[in-house]
Amino acid sequence: MAQEQTQHNLRTLTVDEKIVANIDNGILVLDDSLCIHHYNKWLELHTGKKEKDLLTLKISDVFANINTKTLTRKIKTALRIQTPTFYTANTSKYLIPIKLNQIKNAKFEYMQQDVSIIPFDLEKSLVALIITDQTNMAQTNALLHSHIEEIKELNQELIKERDTIDKKILYIRLNLQAEISDISHALLNLLEYEKEELLGLDFFNFERHLMSATLKEKIKEALKKKEPTNFEERTLSLSGEVLYFQSTFVAEFNAKGVQIGFIIFRENITNAKILAKTQEKMLASSRSAAMGEMIAMIAHQWRQPLSLINTVIATMKVKRELNLLTKEITDNSYEKIQNTVKYLSETIDDFRDYFKPNKEISRVELNTLFEKSIFFIKSEMDVHSIKYSLKASESVEIETYKNELLQTIINIMKNSIDAFEESDEREKKICVTLERLSTHVSIEIVDNAGGIKKDIITKVFEPYFSTKSKNGTGLGLYMSQTIITEHLLGSITLTSENNQTKVLIELPYKIRSQK
Amino acid sequence: MYSLTEDEKDVLQELMNVAYGNATAVVADMLDAFASLSIPNIQVLPTHELLATFESMKAESYFFSTQAFSGEFNGESAFFINDISAQNLAKHLELETADDLDDAILELTNVLTSSLTTKLSQELDTEVSFSLPSITKVPLQDIQEVETFQNYSQVIVIDTDLNFEDQKINGKIFILTKDASIQWLKNKLNTILELLL
Numbered sequence: 001m002a003q004e005q006t007q008h009n010l011r012t013l014t015v016d017e018k019i020v021a022n023i024d025n026g027i028l029v030l031d032d033s034l035c036i037h038h039y040n041k042w043l044e045l046h047t048g049k050k051e052k053d054l055l056t057l058k059i060s061d062v063f064a065n066i067n068t069k070t071l072t073r074k075i076k077t078a079l080r081i082q083t084p085t086f087y088t089a090n091t092s093k094y095l096i097p098i099k100l101n102q103i104k105n106a107k108f109e110y111m112q113q114d115v116s117i118i119p120f121d122l123e124k125s126l127v128a129l130i131i132t133d134q135t136n137m138a139q140t141n142a143l144l145h146s147h148i149e150e151i152k153e154l155n156q157e158l159i160k161e162r163d164t165i166d167k168k169i170l171y172i173r174l175n176l177q178a179e180i181s182d183i184s185h186a187l188l189n190l191l192e193y194e195k196e197e198l199l200g201l202d203f204f205n206f207e208r209h210l211m212s213a214t215l216k217e218k219i220k221e222a223l224k225k226k227e228p229t230n231f232e233e234r235t236l237s238l239s240g241e242v243l244y245f246q247s248t249f250v251a252e253f254n255a256k257g258v259q260i261g262f263i264i265f266r267e268n269i270t271n272a273k274i275l276a277k278t279q280e281k282m283l284a285s286s287r288s289a290a291m292g293e294m295i296a297m298i299a300h301q302w303r304q305p306l307s308l309i310n311t312v313i314a315t316m317k318v319k320r321e322l323n324l325l326t327k328e329i330t331d332n333s334y335e336k337i338q339n340t341v342k343y344l345s346e347t348i349d350d351f352r353d354y355f356k357p358n359k360e361i362s363r364v365e366l367n368t369l370f371e372k373s374i375f376f377i378k379s380e381m382d383v384h385s386i387k388y389s390l391k392a393s394e395s396v397e398i399e400t401y402k403n404e405l406l407q408t409i410i411n412i413m414k415n416s417i418d419a420f421e422e423s424d425e426r427e428k429k430i431c432v433t434l435e436r437l438s439t440h441v442s443i444e445i446v447d448n449a450g451g452i453k454k455d456i457i458t459k460v461f462e463p464y465f466s467t468k469s470k471n472g473t474g475l476g477l478y479m480s481q482t483i484i485t486e487h488l489l490g491s492i493t494l495t496s497e498n499n500q501t502k503v504l505i506e507l508p509y510k511i512r513s514q515k
Numbered sequence: 516m517y518s519l520t521e522d523e524k525d526v527l528q529e530l531m532n533v534a535y536g537n538a539t540a541v542v543a544d545m546l547d548a549f550a551s552l553s554i555p556n557i558q559v560l561p562t563h564e565l566l567a568t569f570e571s572m573k574a575e576s577y578f579f580s581t582q583a584f585s586g587e588f589n590g591e592s593a594f595f596i597n598d599i600s601a602q603n604l605a606k607h608l609e610l611e612t613a614d615d616l617d618d619a620i621l622e623l624t625n626v627l628t629s630s631l632t633t634k635l636s637q638e639l640d641t642e643v644s645f646s647l648p649s650i651t652k653v654p655l656q657d658i659q660e661v662e663t664f665q666n667y668s669q670v671i672v673i674d675t676d677l678n679f680e681d682q683k684i685n686g687k688i689f690i691l692t693k694d695a696s697i698q699w700l701k702n703k704l705n706t707i708l709e710l711l712l
Contacts, residue, residue, distance in 0.1 A: 070615075074622065077545045083629040086647050091617035114647055 026096060026113075026131030029120060032075050034058045034068065037126060046098045046111070065097055075127050078117045087115035089134035090141070096131060112138035170245070170266040173252065178203045178223065181261060190268065192238035203264075211235075219249060223262065226251040233266070244273040279482065282463060286479040290407065293414065294351055300379035301347050305340045312336050350375070353403070361513055364405065366396040366434050366443065373409045377417065384420050385428060392434035396441050399510045400488050408480045412445055412503050415476060419449035419501070440490070443505040451496040460494055519669065519697070523704045524559050526711075531557045531673065534634035541630045545622070546607060556674040565670045565689065578617075580624040582648035584632050587641045587699055590667065590692035592628035596620060600684040621648045627688055631673075639703045667691040 020027055021041040029038035036059055039051040049062070060066040078085040087095055089112040098111040112135045120126040165171075166184045173182035180198050188195055204216055215231060222229035233245040245266040252261045312333045319325040350372075370390055374381075381388060413430060420428050425448055433444040452460065459465045463478040477494075484492040490507035519527065535557075560568070576598045583591045596604070604623065605616045625648050636643045671690040676683060692700065 070618070073545060077541065077622070077626055080544050081541050081626060081630045081633065083633050083645060085622065085625055087618070088621060088647050088649065090649065091614045091621060093614070116647070 024133070028059070028129040028131065029126055030059055030075065030129060032072065032079065032125040034060055034071060043096065047096065063097055066095065074117050078119050078127050079122060079125055082119050085117045087113070089114050089138050100135065107139055107142055108135055111135050170268060172203065172264045174203050174262040174264070176259065176261055178262070187266065190237060190243060191235070222249055226259065242270070243268065244270045283479060286476065297376055297380070298347060298351055302344060305343055309337050309340050361399050361511060362402050363397055363399055364402045366398065366441070367392055369402070369406055370409065370432055373406055373413060376410055377413055380417055384417060386417065386420055387427070387429050389429070390432045390434070394436065396434045396436055398441055398507055400507060404483045404487055408483050411476050411480050416445070416447035416449055416501070419447065423449045425449065440506050440508050443507070445503045446500055448500050451499050451501050457494065457496055518561065519559055519701065522708055523701060526704045526707050527559060527671070528557045530635055530638045531671065533638065534631045535673065537634045538627050538630040541626055542623070545626050558672045560670050560672055562667050562670055565672065568672070578620050580621055580648050582624055582628050583646040584643045585646070586636065586643040588636055588639060588643060589696055590690060592632065593689040593691065594624040594627060594686055596684070596686040600686060603684050624648050631688070632690070668694045669697050
């Protein structure tokens with residue numbers, strides 16, 4: 001019996017009390033009117049209050065933060081359904097305020113608690129509240145939550161960025177088999193296809209690619225070597241519009257550095273291409289106009305030497321009929337004719353040379369260049385009694401495309417000559433001034449042929465603008481401007497005042513080859 | 516995968532009706548108001564059909580709370596309550612903060628599931644213990660990804676309406692069980708069936 005009693009004590013009373021005293025949980029026994037019936041050691045230690053001072057007090061009087069209504073409801077429910085009810089740290093934070101002083105849990109001022117309300121004694125309406133410290137869990141949750149928020153934000157940004165790229169950048173993604181795996185909407189809009197129509201297709205046979213076999217080989221070679229490659233592509237949109245792209249081909253790798261495919265970035269150069277083609281057409285058109293002018297110039301140049309030959313032959317004929325034709329006269333005449341024919345031939349060569357665009361940059365002495373241009377148009381200037389003068393303090397040399405510059409100068413001077421046709425100016429003059437400046441050279445061509453009206457001066461560089469009633473293509477100054485700014489990398493401006501028109505050309509000392 | 520026969524389903528529904536009647540009284544008590552619970556619509560479904568049920572619920576925003584229970588008969592119960600119902604509950608309990616509302620929903624979950632499950636286990640002559648419930652407010656499309664759902668094979672679905680004087684609270688209770696529990700349940704249900712015959 002005694003042994004049984006001891007065993008009983010050991011098994012229930014002593015052990016239970018010790019555990020209740022030492023367990024790392026708060027244990028609180030309350031009745032349904034919230035009066036305290038037990039307050040374990042853990043609670044004493046954590047709250048600094050003694051059980052003996054608290055017994056029979058209402059828990060809500062001891063801790064003012066406790067919501068009486070909620071706690072009463074939970075206790076009554078637990079007793080009613082005979083299963084536990086709960087407070088969770090996630091939603092209720094804590095029941096018993098316990099100040100924290102741990103460095104690692106700096107986020108919370110009070111211990112976060114899970115509370116289970118267990119029916120303890122139904123007759124006496126007692127429940128036991130088991131309080132578990134969940135601060136670490138809550139801390140982890142809070143940390144996780146803030147990280148998730150951060151990741152969400154980053155993800156949002158990423159999505160936004162991807163969206164922008166998709167809408168603005170032209171690109172195609174290929175897998176390792178060169179099948180299309182993705183294509184941006186910006187590009188789809190141009191091609192007028194739906195994404196699904198192109199996904200999975202072989203890049204080299206897709207769209208309506210106008211890709212040469214050589215280019216395909218070049219790209220395939222680059223694919224193998226995984227080298228970034230640049231190339232120009234031409235393709236048709238669904239509706240048949242020709243599109244030109246400047247494309248860059250690069251290998252794509254995943255985060256682990258393993259190649260997963262390729263990306264082709266495209267730049268739409270269709271407009272530039274069309275512009276270039278239009279310019280080419282204009283250039284051709286202005287060339288044929290220039291050809292006509294050149295023939296006129298040659299005719300002018302040839303008139304005088306041809307009449308010279310004619311005169312020599314006529315003189316010989318007369319002298320022979322009068323038997324006055326000596327060997328000396330004959331030799332002399334032959335020599336004259338020979339020289340003149342040589343001169344005619346040289347004129348042709350000169351014109352032909354001038355007409356050929358240069359492929360290479362050469363050193364150009366501007367004084368000489370002007371002499372040459374005057375040679376071509378001298379006869380026309382003489383017809384209109386135009387005086388020409390050149391002012392240059394010293395020799396001015398630049399490195400540029402010689403014939404382009406020569407054509408431009410002749411074109412501008414021809415404009416001046418044409419203007420004099422409708423001018424009553426007595427002292428007709430074209431004055432050229434060459435000047436060496438620190439960064440560039442300036443060429444000033446001034447005529448006094450009446451100037452240009454203010455309302456049209458802004459239009460003179462526009463294509464197909466002409467004041468000439470006939471023979472004007474309207475491309476002369478437009479082409480001159482194109483040549484000066486795009487090929488010779490200089491600038492050209494035109495001003496007019498006091499009956500004078502001034503064309504100012506500024507050119508760099510040296511340009512690099514771009515052809 | 517285990518599934519229930521028509522007879523087994525019938526018995527289970529009968530048991531659930533009894534258990535649910537018990538829960539009604541407790542909820543009325545807890546909410547300290549006259550409340551009636553409508554006759555529940557109880558179904559037993561395989562989990563994949565449950566996921567299809569979620570599809571039809573996607574239009575609304577739900578609070579979603581879960582509570583695990585252990586014992587011979589074990590599993591997890593899930594309680595869905597839509598936004599409007601949650602607001603009605605908050606009004607009735609004169610709650611002030613969102614945390615208070617969460618707490619009240621958890622309490623309702625706890626009361627409904629523990630009284631249901633306790634009564635059911637009593638009928639099945641066994642005991643269960645309950646873990647702390649937890650709550651999330653999740654977009655329903657994410658629930659399909661919740662792995663815990665994939666772990667269960669059979670679901671007991673109880674569609675219920677709590678009616679107060681002027682407010683209506685609609686909630687759905689799902690009792691999710693695994694194959695082992697279903698086998699145990701089948702045995703128990705068959706014992707009851709034999710007794711009835």
